[in-house]
Amino acid sequence: MRFLLLCLGLTVAFSGRALEAGAAKVDITPPLGTPLNGYGERMSRGATGVHDPLSARCIYLSDGETAVFLVTTDLCILNRELRTAVLERAPGAVPPENIILTATHNHNGTGGLSPSILWRSISGRHVPEVLAATADKIAEAMQLAYDSRERATIGFATGKHTGLTVNRRFPDGPIDEQIGVLRVDDADGVPIAILANFAAHPTTIFDDDLYLVSADYPGYFYSELEALAGEGCVALFTNGAEGDQRTTNPSDAPGAWERTEAVGKLLAQRVKEIANGISCDEMTLRVASAQPALPPTIVSEWMPNDVFLQTLEINGDLLLTFFPGEPCVAIGLEMRRRALAMGYEAQFSVGLANDHLLYFVPRDYYPEPIYETGMSVYGPAIDEWFYGEFARLMSRAPSPPEPRRPEPPAIDASAAVPFAVIEGDAYTMGYRRGLLFKEALAEAFVRYVAEPMEGRLWIPEDSGWQSWPPFVNVSTVSLPMLAIAVRPGLKSAGDAVFAEVEGMTDAAAMAFDAVWLTQAAQSLEARGDIGGALALPFCTVFTARDADDAAPIVARTFDWTADDAPYVFEVRPEGKRAFLQVGFPWAAGVLTGINDAGVAVAAERIPTLGAPALAGPYIEFAVRAALEDAGNRAEAAALLQAREGLRGYAVTVADPTGADVVTFGEIVSVRPLEDQTLLNADPDNASLDAATVARYERAAYLLDDLPEVNAENLAAVLSDGRGESSERDAIFNAHTRFGAVLEPASRTVRMHVPDGQGGLRDGGVFTLEPGAPATPVEPAAQP
């Protein structure tokens, strides 16, 4: 009796876990005239013919506890509006959070599905009736799959392809050779459905066929695989981490369609080979989903701030991660590496699932001026964000590590100029700056970047952007375009700066692009010469010494319209020289500083010498790199001179033995300190503007009359002005934010701040401990 009860119990238990599956496909080919999605060159014109039909394909799976609809569609993207429309129509057999919708990313599929005006140039005019009809048919495929459900078994395997894909952006870049296969059999072992996972853009159709409806190579894949697998088997295709992957011409076919056909058929044949090796069994299903907040983006007006994420696990051994957009292959490969390290037997990355947040590029792509990066809007850490968020959904993932939360440094406000020590690795230093100056950073972005863009101050007069009526906020598009344009500046700034800006971003909870644009704001404004807040047309920098063998002293005023108060930071980057940075709370770059080898650097913008390049290098980070790496002024000068593309600046570089001025004009020139004084700008230079000449002539006159060269007397020269006058020909003027006297021999910075009565007063004395002896430094290699 007990045995009978045990058998009954087991039967009931197993029957409750019995796998059921069904599969179906429905034609979703739109009517002719419907715009196609994928290429802007179509100018939204409608389809003129059908080369091959589009379909929605669905597998219904249920293990008795968990039911899933896995839907693939021959669409370029699966946008949010379509998902909403489908969920409104979906059969109730599966809860909405277990409905997985994916697109194959064919570029000859239905357009007009997005109402957003920004995407219509690519996806075509909005056609609400086509959106509704497409959603109806997808829901119909789900219903048919559900209605055809039967007892089933399931299995999976991975294999490799050879030569079907290449990295479309970098010839030697990574590719994903894996083909993932999921096979679903009926109770008799006959395939109900075979699903393939393969990473490559279906963008094989051009020119005369631009307006033909086609599923691209997945269309050939379906027909070939269904022919090979037999009647009743539904072939499904999911695209992988295809952001930078495209197909090859594996059979050297002469025409476009032949090539498309070859890729589809070869893929189908390979998939069938892999599927033949799969032994199916009853397995369990696990779907996990979440709606996490996305990293901040600079385009928050037109991109979402959260997203629906899903994972599907089969028997706890196969992991499918569904990306709501187009991850580049490196992200897919890293996702797999991590999954396998957690013990999964296999992992498929499925792109274009449930939503379309454009491209996701790995961090090291972020400074690259390539299309995929230009279409990536959630910052350089989006790869890590996905790894972390998917890990929360995975049954095998260990508890996520605690995020790094460095403490903010203490601020010493005993002097007029506050002081803080910033130390640690680059990210930590940035995080600490971000913690300290969160508000200042956000305010600086608004004042120095967002407002000039919205006010069109940074847009050239002859630009088409200026022709829009004033009520149109062109910065909604022009600002992200600028952000993309300056990302390459991260390369010349160096990886440490990149990491430091990431730290600032995380601590300040701002968009990375917003923080980086703020760091580059001075250079961007200098390009336009618009005379805005950060223009630096009238600083005064000079070096003096008493005798040829005496140690020089560098002194400078720092003038700009922005009214930020200065700080002095002692920066101690890991593995680099420590230095004192005289700057502003929101800036990681350096225009005035001295390092532990006594190398002092002071930069000044000279507009008549030209303008810096949009994509860098930026002067602040060139100076910073010189301070971090140089053991003497010759090394510092060499490091600066190696920065190709710098224009429009004069930089004084000094150490205890002498000083030079490196001038970045049409050519880079160096003027050494030969006598007792060295002016950063030579007043005899005919190209200088009159105000600059006047300031430096005045400085030369005052320096000639100095009874003795010391910090106090040089500070007096910095105070020479016309009271509250805003005249730019005065050394001290209404725009002077601080004066600084740098003494290389003692590694000391003496700060002076406006006293409110037309001069400067003591702002504090800051000295750096001596560092390691100078070691030769090779100039940084140019990217």
Next chain:
Amino acid sequence: MRYISRVEMYKNRQAGRAFRRRVRNTILIVAAVALVYGWWSTRDTTPRWEVIAKAKPVSLVIQDPLDRRARMAESALWNALPPNPFVARAQTLLAADPGLPHWLLRNVLGSAVYLTAGDWNDPESALAVTRMTRVGVLAERVWSRFGGGVERDEAGGLELRSVEDGAFYYAVRGRTLVGGLSRQTLIAALTLAPEEAVSPEQFAEALGQRGAEDVRGNIVLDPSQPGAEYIRAVAFAARLDDQDAKIRWRIQLQPDVERRLGALLQPASVDELPRPPAGPVRIALNLGVPLGRVADVLAAASENGESVWQTWRRAPEDADGLVPHMIARLVDASGPAVALSVVGADLDEMIPVPLLLWVAEGDPALPREVGDILAAASAGALHPPVVDAARNLAAYPYMGGPSLTPAIAAYRGAIVASNSLPAVENYIAQGPAPAAGPAMAGHLSVEVEPGPLADILLGAGQLFADVGAIRGHTAESFAQAAVRWRAQAQAFGTATLTGAVNDNGLDLELTVRLAGAPAP
């Protein structure tokens, strides 16, 4: 006790009578003197034209200001206007209690107020001139002497008066009151040389009432003002009623412009303009000459216009120039009478577009000719032009969908064209659906229905606001504001501008009518 005889009593009575007589006579004499003084001192010694410079480019006349003030203040149009400081200020001024009895104000302001200014944009250059009654003159004297707040300003004998510490200056000469915001402007008016003042005839001409207008004026444009390169002077008259407002302009063009546009400025009598198709914006034009001739003259009159227009006219070698060429062909094939309407909008197009529908007398061979040109210039195109001989229709898939597919067809002796192929097809299939109401007279009419037009504009605006492209608005704030703007627009029924060319220039008349207002 004193005894008073009868004789004494008689003498006393006689003395009392004499005293009273003397008092009465004195009073009568004083009254007579006062009357004579009042009459004498309030005589109209200084005609108003003597303080009005003839060189002033801006002049306005407000007739019966007090009577009109109440009617204007009560107009429902004020409530329909969007709230802004100017509207609020104007409404407040009209409705404000002046603090003086109505009869007194009437005596001070007289029957008309003449306003003049040297610069339309400079309130300090403005002067108001009125002719007070004798009572008004006397009242001003009493008020300025005893009312407080008025200070005497000798000004070298000019005897100015300053109100509220220089906020307003005025002077009285006879029964003429002249005042303004600027002391210098007032002094200049009071010291005007006779040859610099307007003549009595000019003044009488300016002052005369011509119709039911509330305000009438003339503006001679300064060369630095916008539009001055085309317009020399504008005369206008305006009236504000409870449910509508009307303003008329007579525009005098600059001689150079008159010369350049001469061919279009020949007065031609047009009894009836064509009735445009129904829609939120309707335009009808008939200058009595074929439209191609109008285009020729306008192109020749504008900088670079001639070369651009001739380029458009030339048959293009490729698809790039097809749309401009279609427009040029359409214009050249159209007769003098043309109607153009915005019949709707397609907000789902690649870019939101209005649906324009053009109906004109014209050559029915045009669609076939255009079809041939389209076919030749876009040979091999993936989207070939539509050439439908049966319907006499040609269309070119320029970009986007049907609403960006310009089309031309011939239908019942008219040429029908649109940026939207379906709009033309609908017209052909369903026949003309002209707007209700009588046809307009004149050479030009523009009718706008603000409510439906606002629906189009705000619908398009919301699409831009949804992506953060409207300054100062999020998607949500724009949607909220749009509700308010839409309600304001819907308060108006129509705005109609009619125009006619005559010997003296252009006559324009704008009528704004509230929704539900009775037809004129």
